[in-house]
Amino acid sequence: MKLVRTGAVDRIEVVEVERPVPGPADALVRIRACGICGTDATFLHMGGTPIDAAGNPLGDGRLRSLPLGHEPAGEVVEVGAEVTDLKVGDHVVVNPQGAPSGIIGCGGALGGMSEYLLIQDAVAGKSVAVLPDSVPFGVAALNEPMAVSRHCVNRSEAGPGDKVIVFGAGPIGLGAVIWLKLRGVQHVAVADVIASRLETALAVGADAVIDSSREDVPARLLELHGTGRNALGQPRPGTDIYIDAAGAAVVVNTALRTGKWGAKLVMVAVHSKPAPIDIGAMLRSEMTIVASQGYPTEIFEVTPEIAEHAERFAKLISHRIPFDTVERAFELTLTPGAAEKVVVTFD
Template sequence: MSSMKLVQTGDADAIRVVEVERPVPGPNDALVKIRACGICGTDVTFLHMGGTPIDALGNPLDGGALRSLPLGHEPAGEVVEVGAEVTELKAGDHVVVNPQAAPSGIIGCGGALGGMGEYLLIENAVVGRSVAVLPDSVPFEVAALNEPMAVSRHCVNRSEAGPGDKVVVFGAGPIGLGAVIWLKLRGVEHVVVADVIASRLETALAVGADAVIDSSVEDVPARLLELHGTGHNALGQTRPDTDVYIDAAGAAVVVNTALRTGKWGAKLVVVAMHKQPEPIDIGAMLRSEMVIIASQGYPSEIFEVTLEIAEHAERFGKLISHKVPFSDVAHAFELTLTPGAAEKVVVTFD
């Protein structure tokens, strides 16, 4: 039987490239040759731990044991084989994948399968549920942004921001910048991005932000007053006329800045992962009657974004800071594990 290479977690902060059997699709499955796969912060979390304390179906392992798991939940590739019962796909189709649709567990996030390998089995291959077909003209590295851009899209959908709104996005990583693109594509009037890294702010302007704030040296509330005009909180105190605050940074200071800066009825959408409980200023929330909205994953957006990414491929492509060949995949993960070394790393395959 043919073999293939696959990336798994190794010791803490390390990967292993292993040889495994190349999957054989059943009658309802498809086999995809991976052409590109992004690396995500979730991958980094698994690498820091050196594995996962749960089995492929989400059950805790005994005695605090860790299981090595295959990585990669942002794959794009080309169909090379389909099962006899699959009618909507054919060899040669370019596809992106819904990692949460696999019966054997979430692809690359604790399930039995991973997208950071030469081939990926699509179990129960159904267009619109487990895979989506996209135009051949879209570069595979851009197609591999489909999953994180679905996360961004859900965040923007949750915000309900419209053309007349003014928005600030904290955190100019891929999710925050994806939110900027979706906000501008839906006609939002003015979008500001705040971050502490100059190169990220440059990318924010390149993908369509109307203004940026270097929050390491600038007074964020004062700059928002300049950019968005004057509003007031429930006590009549002067506040920026910002309608929506998006936390794509995952820091308590961002949440508290939004709470203390918000005008009456403003919204805060939290899409970033906060890794531990943190104190927030509830009193400030009361003074603004701010609405706090959580945004998790992509309940319906995974393929809602696909054709729009294809249409605006050049714009989304600006989010990729590094393209690294699979032959140098260890370096790709080193970049991602090193703070400040890369913004978005995509591994490419021959």
């Protein structure tokens, strides 16, 4: 079978490897779609990973070629004799963190950007989740990033009466918008600098958008969310929750300087390098800063709702690229502004 792994810096390799043979407790999934995300791009920029499949540092500047793909969806084609809750033909999404050999596509021995994926110790609800056959595989492949978004929203503790601003209209930010609106949050605004992303934000349910490249974000938030006060009594937007899905220091500082008393900042984006932030501004609002990493419990919490709202989630996919031109899929991902969410499809 064919498998995609890291090659030279910013390049992938498509290699032929043996098709896995499932053991008694395993299952084999034929991959039908697999998304590409910023983590894949990070590994490509590095040219591999400095750890072995067990998570141990290689040392001496060495890098290991890494099987890619941690957003797979597919169809069960074989099950081991001990597997009782899965059957051939089931459509499934995968928990990348459920493999004993390491996180699938993120340092482990297995990668989901391949024609077949071995599911070790296959258990429905733990390593995979079954979803209705009616859900397109491309949409099913959004399960993992939407779990990231769901954890962010869970960490925000947003309720129906809250007013929220999401900075960054990439897949994670837009996923947060969908989850916020599905839980009945009163008003969700989205800020970004790319017009097409803002259009998508409105399409998936945002109440308002802000082009932060040309609009005054605090002024717009005052218009949208009304007036609140910080701890010193100074007027501030009535925004309750700020979500950083952009990964830029200016977003953090905007939230800190704009926040009313008791506002909350949830940080789900990866910041690639340290940057100065205005701690004094945090004191003036008594802002709570919450970090959101991964999906401790959400990986299959999201699956039924993705199935129920498949058409809405499908709007997040900007490009569907066949596996036989997978190099093009990664080129799009590595080119700033060329694509929003790329999903590779397998015939």
